[in-house]
Structure formats: structure tokens, C-alpha cells
Amino acid sequence: AQAYQKIWEPLLKGKFKQHAQIVSMRWFWARIFKRTPKLVYYEGGFSEFTRDLEKAFIEKGGKILYGxxxxxxxxxxxxxxxxxxxxxxxxxxxxxxxxxxxxxxxxxxxxxxxxxxxxxxxKGLSAYTLVLSLTHPLMQNTYWLSVNDESWPFLAVVEHTNFVDKKNYGNEHIVYIGDYVDQNDPILSKSKDEIVDAFIPFLKKINPLVSRESVTRSFLFSVQYAQPIFxxxxxxxxxxxxxxxxxxxxxxxxxxxxxxxxxxxxxxxxxxxxxxx
Ligand SMILES: Cc1cc2nc3c(=O)[nH]c(=O)nc-3n(C[C@H](O)[C@H](O)[C@H](O)COP(=O)(O)OP(=O)(O)OC[C@H]3O[C@@H](n4cnc5c(N)ncnc54)[C@H](O)[C@@H]3O)c2cc1C
Missing domain, CATH: 3.50.50.60 (FAD/NAD(P)-binding domain)
Incomplete structure (x- = not known):
């Protein structure tokens, strides 16, 4: 029971917020059952993956109309x-x-x-991810940090360049921060800079060296239907x-x-x- 209360319950609530109580335990079981410590990364990331798919599709005579x-x-x-x-x-x-x-x-x-x-x-949840390019590492030896504290404004901090070498990213330190939110959550209408400013004090708690000057570039992405509520x-x-x-x-x-x-x-x-x- 303690493992559930300390690890899984905050993660479940962190992801599904007020919907956590109605989430199917069958889905929850499957989520843990299928997890493996082995991670796979497509060289170049998902954009390269979709570019390769696009190329193969067009070679077979397919036609894609974008936008x-x-x-x-x-x-x-x-x-x-x-x-x-x-x-x-x-x-x-x-x-x-x-x-x-x-x-x-x-x-x-x-x-x-x-x-x-x-x-x-x-019904589904929306998601946003804020990608930051930092002048220095945020975390030491940590790739994925799940935030089990409800008072924090995000659910996960992922230091991508602690998984894939920063030499692939012009030696920039790439970190992404994300959360799942209701489709009408006010954060989805905030500007990228507003979000960066709001998150800096929390990132500072992870690494006191962090300041606004640590962020050289930032990118904000969001998607309306990102996670079905099972x-x-x-x-x-x-x-x-x-x-x-x-x-x-x-x-x-x-x-x-x-x-x-x-x-x-x-x-x-x-x-x-x-x-x-
Ligand atoms: C933050 C986040 C991180 C994730 N990380 C991973 C990961 O590391 N590994 C992994 O395997 N999976 C990951 N996933 C899951 C993965 O992205 C989804 O499983 C996958 O995208 C689902 O594909 P889909 O085709 O069902 O939906 P989607 O990819 O959402 O496709 C739906 C498409 O419909 C289009 N569309 C909507 N309305 C219209 C319209 N009117 N006309 C035309 N097109 C329209 C949208 O633009 C969209 O492209 C992640 C998801 C999120 C949100």
C-alpha cells in the first residue's frame, strides 16, 4: 500500500488529475506490465522517423497532402x-x-x-511539452524525472541529452517538461515565455544554477487529444x-x-x- 501511495497514486493523479478516480485499473495494470527498463530511440528522433515513413510511402506511389x-x-x-x-x-x-x-x-x-x-x-486529455535548450546540464545522470508533488505545475522533466549524446544537438543541453491537462486548461492559452518564466523557479529547485539566462532557446508544443481517459x-x-x-x-x-x-x-x-x- 505504501508503494502505491508514494509512487503510483501521485503519478496517476498527476496525469489524470480530477479524473484519476475513474481510470480503469486494467489500463493501469497494462501500463506497468508492459514497462521495460530498455529504451529505444530512433536516430534523429520522431521527425526523422516520419520523414523515413514519408519517403517509403512516396516511393510506393503514395501521395501526401499536408496542412x-x-x-x-x-x-x-x-x-x-x-x-x-x-x-x-x-x-x-x-x-x-x-x-x-x-x-x-x-x-x-x-x-x-x-x-x-x-x-x-x-474523452481525452490534452498535453503540452516545453522544450528548453540550456547552457548547462539540469540534472546529473537522470534522464526522466517524474514529479510526485502536486504543488508543482508539471508532471515530468526529461533531460534528453542524458540519454542521447548532446553532440547530436550542437552540444546544447536539451530538456523537455510536460504535463497532461484538461482540454480547456488555461495553460494551453499561455505564451511560451509566460510558461518558461513560471517554470524557472521550479527548475531552480532541481538545480540552483538555473536562471532565465540558462535558457538559450525554447519551443512549446501542445495537442488537444493526447491521452484517452480509459x-x-x-x-x-x-x-x-x-x-x-x-x-x-x-x-x-x-x-x-x-x-x-x-x-x-x-x-x-x-x-x-x-x-x-
Ligand atoms: C507528450 C507525449 C509523449 C509521447 N511520447 C511517446 C514516446 O516516447 N513513444 C511512443 O511510442 N509514443 C509516445 N507518445 C504517444 C504517441 O504520440 C501516440 O500514441 C500516437 O501519436 C498516436 O497516433 P494516432 O494516429 O492515434 O493519433 P495522432 O498522432 O494524434 O494523430 C491524429 C492526427 O489527426 C490530425 N487531425 C485532427 N483533426 C484533423 C482534421 N480536421 N483534418 C485532418 N487531420 C486532422 C491531427 O493533426 C493529428 O496529426 C507520446 C504522446 C504524447 C502526447
Whole structure:
């Protein structure tokens, strides 16, 4: 019980905040069961990984349209018509949609109520990460620091260059700080500089050498649907890959339960989806 109270409970509450009480213990078990101390890093990071995927896809004849907002997906007699903002409509034989559940529910017209209901039952948390480039190391020999103190404004401090050599980053010390928050949390509308200023006093507690001058560059990222809130009985609300509309398939992190979302599951889901066409 003490291990739970000291380690796991603060982490669970830190991540899910007021939703922690309703999180499925099946998900919690899977999170620990699947953890390994071995970490893998794709050389160059996720951006290099997606660039390599893009290259392989284009070599096989694929075409990627970036920066397009899909507004509506309509199943027609022979296929699917997709309405894209400020673009001509596009038609396909079949589509695999990968947008978050609440967005997919809005995009597809004529979706039967029970399937739409499953999508809308699926609630999620947003996430932000603040990446800092520092003139000096923040921590000694620590890669990932989970913050088990509710009074701190973030959940994790990760010193990336304690894992991957700083020579790959122009000898800069790269640290990222992150948290999961409700989709309307005020932090999501704060500017990068406001957040840096608010976090410096906490980073100073980790290393007294830290000051505003330690930060040479900073980057702020956020995503609206970053972590599904897996509640008890979640299994019954998972939307199927094949939607009730025969030409429309759906693949998203909301379907990998009880496992936690991760790029490996996204790829597995992609393969399952492709095989079912
Ligand atoms: C902070 C953080 C750290 C993580 N770290 C790791 C890690 O170290 N390793 C790991 O394996 N996984 C990690 N993950 C998890 C990983 O990012 C997810 O599992 C993966 O991105 C899920 O893929 P997805 O396709 O389901 O969703 P997403 O990647 O969220 O894709 C959904 C896409 O839909 C697009 N979209 C939304 N609306 C529209 C629209 N109207 N029109 C067109 N497109 C639209 C979005 O732009 C987005 O690209 C992390 C996640 C977070 C939040």
C-alpha cells in the first residue's frame, strides 16, 4: 500500500488529475506490465522517423497532402467523398480516418447513433511539452524525472541529452517538461515565455544554477487529444476499425486499450487496418 501511495497514486493523479478516480485499473495494470527498463530511440528522433515513413510511402506511389483540414466525410454509393477546407472535394474507394474520436464524430455524416455514441463517450486529455535548450546540464545522470508533488505545475522533466549524446544537438543541453491537462486548461492559452518564466523557479529547485539566462532557446508544443481517459468498462465503448459505413475505416489511439497509446501500437493498428481492406 505504501508503494502505491508514494509512487503510483501521485503519478496517476498527476496525469489524470480530477479524473484519476475513474481510470480503469486494467489500463493501469497494462501500463506497468508492459514497462521495460530498455529504451529505444530512433536516430534523429520522431521527425526523422516520419520523414523515413514519408519517403517509403512516396516511393510506393503514395501521395501526401499536408496542412489540410478535413471537414466532412461522406459515404457515397461507390466510395467516399471527402470535403477539405478551401479545396476541391476528393473522392476515394475507401478511406481510413485517423482523427481523434470527437473530431471523427463530427466529420462523418450518416454515422449510426450507436457508433457515434461510442466516439463521443471517448474523452481525452490534452498535453503540452516545453522544450528548453540550456547552457548547462539540469540534472546529473537522470534522464526522466517524474514529479510526485502536486504543488508543482508539471508532471515530468526529461533531460534528453542524458540519454542521447548532446553532440547530436550542437552540444546544447536539451530538456523537455510536460504535463497532461484538461482540454480547456488555461495553460494551453499561455505564451511560451509566460510558461518558461513560471517554470524557472521550479527548475531552480532541481538545480540552483538555473536562471532565465540558462535558457538559450525554447519551443512549446501542445495537442488537444493526447491521452484517452480509459474508464471502467471502456472495452465496451471502443469504436471498431470497420465503421458501420462499409467504405470508411477508423484507426486511432482510442482503440489500443488496455495498452497505453504509443507509436508501436499506432503502427500495429495501421497494419491491421490495411490488412482488413
Ligand atoms: C507528450 C507525449 C509523449 C509521447 N511520447 C511517446 C514516446 O516516447 N513513444 C511512443 O511510442 N509514443 C509516445 N507518445 C504517444 C504517441 O504520440 C501516440 O500514441 C500516437 O501519436 C498516436 O497516433 P494516432 O494516429 O492515434 O493519433 P495522432 O498522432 O494524434 O494523430 C491524429 C492526427 O489527426 C490530425 N487531425 C485532427 N483533426 C484533423 C482534421 N480536421 N483534418 C485532418 N487531420 C486532422 C491531427 O493533426 C493529428 O496529426 C507520446 C504522446 C504524447 C502526447
Amino acid at each position: 489540410q483540414s478535413v471537414e466532412q466525410i461522406i459515404q457515397t454509393e461507390n466510395g467516399v467523398t471527402v470535403l477539405i477546407a478551401e479545396q476541391e472535394n476528393k473522392s476515394f474507394d475507401k478511406i481510413i480516418a485517423t482523427t481523434p474520436p470527437h473530431i471523427f464524430a463530427k466529420q462523418v455524416t450518416n454515422l449510426p447513433d450507436d457508433y457515434r455514441e461510442k466516439l463521443l463517450t471517448n 474508464t471502467c468498462g471502456y472495452q465496451q465503448t471502443i469504436p471498431s476499425i470497420q465503421t458501420p459505413l462499409s467504405n470508411i475505416l477508423y484507426a486511432n489511439m482510442s482503440q489500443v486499450y488496455p495498452w497505453d497509446r504509443g507509436t508501436n501500437y499506432a503502427i500495429e493498428l495501421g497494419i491491421t487496418c490495411a490488412n482488413s481492406i
